[in-house]
Amino acid sequence: MRKAVLPTVIIVTTIILIARIFYLQVIDDTLKLKSENNAIKKVFEFPERGYIYDRNGKLLVANQPSYDIMVIPKEIKEIDTLEFCQLLNISKEFFIKKIEKAIVYSPRLPSVFLAQLNKREYAAFQEKERKFEGFYTQKRALRDYQVDYGANIFGFITQVNEGIIKKQPYYNSGDLIGRQGVEQEYEETLRGVKGVKYLLRDKHNKIIGPYKEGQFDTIAKQGNDLTLTIDAELQKYGTELMINKRGGIVAIEPKTGEILALVSAPTYDPALLVGRQRSKNYTALYYDSIAKPLYDRGLQAEYPPGSPFKIVTGLIGLQEEVIDEKTTFYCNHGFNFGRFMKCHCGLHTLQLNNGIYKSCNSYFGNVYKRTIEKYKDSYYSVDNWNKHVKSFGLGQFLGTDMPTGRKGLVPDSKLYKRVYNGATIRSSYIISNSIGQGEVLTTPIQLANMMAVVANKGYYYTPHIVKNIKGQKLDKRFTTKNQSTIDAKYFDPVIKGLEDVYNNGTASGLRVDGLRICGKTGTAENKIRVSGKTYQLKDHSIFVAFAPAEDPKIAIAVFIENGYWGSRWAGPIATLMIEKYINGEITRTDLETRMLNGSLQEEYRKIESIIYQRNEAYIKTQDSIKQIEIKKLDAKKEEEEN
Template sequence: MRKILLPSLIIVAASLLLIRIFYLQVINDTFKLKSENNAIKIKYDYPERGYIFDRYGKLLVSNQASYDIMVIPRELKNIDTLEFCQLLNITKEDYIEKIAKAKVYSPRLPSVFLAQLNKSEFAAFQEKIRKFEGFYFQKRSLRDYEVDFGANIFGGITEVNEKTIEKNSYYKSGDLIGVQGVEQSYEEILRGIKGVKYIQKDKYNREIGSYKNGKYDTIAVQGEDINLTLDADLQRYGEQLMINKRGGIVAIEPKTGEILSLITAPSYDPSILVGRQRSKNYTLLYYDSIAKPLYDRGLLAEYPPGSPFKILTGLIGLQEGVINEQTTYTCYNGFSYARGRFMKCHAHAPSQQLHNGIYNSCNTYFAQTYMRIISKYVKPSYAVDVWSNHLKSFGLGQFMGYDLPTGKRGNIPDSKTYKRIYPNGGWRGTTIVSNSIGQGEVLMTPIQLASMMATVANEGYYYTPHMIKKIKGEQIDPKFKVKHQTTIDKKHFKPLISGLFDVYNVGTARSLRVEGIDIAGKTGTAENFAKIGGKRVQLKDHSIFVAFAPKDNPKIAIAVLVENGGFGATIAGPIASLMIEKYLRKKITRIDLETRILNISLRDEYAKMGGMKAAEAIETTPKDISIKNNEFSNFTRKDTTTQN
């Protein structure tokens, strides 16, 4: 038995191997198609990307024809390089460099020699392509933007890099891929499916027909169209209002979490990143250290939220039972005293309760409330964690899970934060009381501020903000339908909303009312420090405003932040009122506000920061922004002129 076991195993193994070889070489020859087979030429048919529409079906992004000149180095013969270079308007040095690069990729496989020619550039070459053996053209489609706004939302498409090719076998050299924005987030849906044709060649390298009569050929399938939640008119209007300003605007539909507008300023026309000029223009935008137009302030910039944060302090105070609607604090002569610590306040009536504390934006009221929250528990560290967990139930201090590829967490401190800051202990409520009014260690992004207001509008719940509304033939991610409940009871929201409504009636935003629209809002002014020349300098405050409307059936929640804009009611507040009216009425009646905002330029204010190095701007928010001279970049179209 032992004598025949080993020979039997050898025979069985050899038989299996022969069967497998026969199958691969005779029955199934698909592996031939995947190899660098000299007798088979592979041609790809690239589909159009899916179209992008807004929430109402308005076309935003379509496609235009483009042509890549491809080269197979091994097949180059008797090329008149002078004529070739003249046709394509390149130098001989460019030609030599590109051929060398193609050889490194593969002598036998096609690679892109010159990408993204338009019809006119390609026409002259097409007439004489037969003279240049080894070259052929590949038709593709590039994006064609129907609008000149929303660049940060759309993202773009660019040639795939080697790293991506190694990770994903779908992509080949010269293929295009979505980068940034929804182009990246929904790449697999928008890109479609490439068609493939296998062409048989003879020993003279001439095409003689389809391989196996087209048995393995496939047709291209166009990418799926998508509808965004975006209101195109609102987006355009918001970008106009932010000309010559820096900051972000985010508007959300509270009942769904759908993003109505996502504005970063300064911005640029998305069409400049299409075609052969894309690389040059992108480089100019990337190295524009003055305006930072590629930096999406709506998603990435982390700011102290300022007075809008008092809304959350009040809600937590009610939930923890340390205050009620009748709790009264006294604010003396425009200054507040929070258990041994002075805090500057606004001039208003001394006696403050929750309602007028909100519409007067009283620092005293919310500092005292915060101190009661901290002193409710024996250990300040435990109290801070209770406070922190309430805030995190609003989605703060974490990535929100929206369907755009970039973002920041913001910062909601907890006991671990203060153990790092004060390793030897000694901190207490008075040490961190500035958290109560949205300063201190608290940081939020504009989209987090907008989501916070949507949560208040909904009286305690929110949906994950998202940009996708509909995908043709598919369902959107079910996570966008999940309701997130906060730790604050619904009953506590009504008194806060009442106070927010009176911000517009008798409070800090009474000059911003829009007749016939009940708006609930909150002004904010966040301190802004930077290090310039080694010195800590206080710059003009950031202007912040949050709101929702209508009060009783909210359809829009919005956050506006204008860097160095001053008081919240000065610039951010008017922008919020105008955006709300534009969305709800599709027209503007507060022409006075519109005219004032369109004519405000903060260029001189930003120029005061001239010479500040990025490494010195450690206390400026957003922290990686620096202004290095007295002018904005002239390249950034939307930051050069004021439009009336």
């Protein structure tokens, strides 16, 4: 029996090995394709990315043909390098660098040698392609922008890097991927699916036909089209109004949360980031640290909200029942709480209505004081106030379908416990929050969403920029109602006050005949700190609004950096955007002319001068310190030697 064990083991092992070899060689052909078989060439067919349309069906982003020169380092034979470089208008150093990079990636696998050739460059190379073994051309589609605005919305297309390839096996060297905007957020939807062809080569490396008669080949599947919520005409108009200004415009449809316009200024033509000059142009945009054209101010810029925040202060006061719409406070040119919070009301006794349209600091300072002092535990009061404010979408990421954004700041008890070492908070310590100064920070999209809550009398839908995806359902988070903590009954008196801002108040010079607009002006203090020194600059101009008052179709926030007071720049721009969207034409041509021709470049030059001068002085100071240290070291060394 023991003599039979060894032969049995050998026989069984042999049978298993033969069966496995038979399976691998005869039954399972897929493993052959996964190996780097020199007889098989794997060629990818790249699909067109999905098209992008505006809410009215206007084509915004299409595709155009482009060609990449691919290289397989191991297959490069003796070629005329000089002729190759002259043909493509590149240097020998560039040639060597790209080949070395391709070898590092893989000597056997193809990688991009030169990307995004146009038709003329491709035709010139194709004529002589046979002379350069190891190189071949590959067709793909690049973006073709039908408009010269909306770059912050679209994003751009760029080549994948090694980090992306390691994390996402779908991509290979030279593949394109969306960056920023909807191109990044909806990459998997837009990119489609690559097709693959397996070609058989003979011993001379010549293609002799499809492998296995093409049974493993797959067809490229075009990406799905996107329909954006953006109104292209409104977006274009907002972009024009923001020329020579810095800031953001965000417009939302209150009943759906659909973003109608998302303007960031300054901006750039999206076509700059297409073609062989893309890298050069991107570098120039990226290193513009003053104007920051790649910085989406509508989503990322955090500013004190200023007087528009008084809307929330008033609503919380009503909800907490520390005031009603007839409660009065006296204003003596401002609010005195140890310090003086100045306003422009003069000597008046104010109720909620004229407190809103006169934008009275004294009125809303008193409302906030009562709100914080309602409960004995001041930290509980702060958290209770924080809860109300955040229910408007402030102080948090809204969850939009854009890949960027900031959450702003709504202070809570944790913050103040650190600041005041756990001591009792007096309302006077934090009273600046009442008028949107203090510690409160918001982004323009949050302010637009805040106005959507007011327009809807207590709720909002998460703002989003994609209206429809061909073949897919919209994420349910964009169709789920978010309820604020304020009862619907408290919104009517506030809305009346906001309409009276146009009728009797700070925006009375912006009225549009036949159009009932509810709005609020705002001015936010503006300082910068450069090289350890603080500079007071011109205030930011803010305006929030919605219209028509009886059936709101648009809620908007406009923020203009260094724009003085709210009714000077932000107010007119908001009014024009509203009239353009609702009526389709402009009757306030006086405002339009002033905004289209107006410029704040002089203010921005002052800032640039401060930054430049302070940085130059800082550099000189550091150089002087360095020279002193060198002299000290030299003196010490000389002393030691002596």
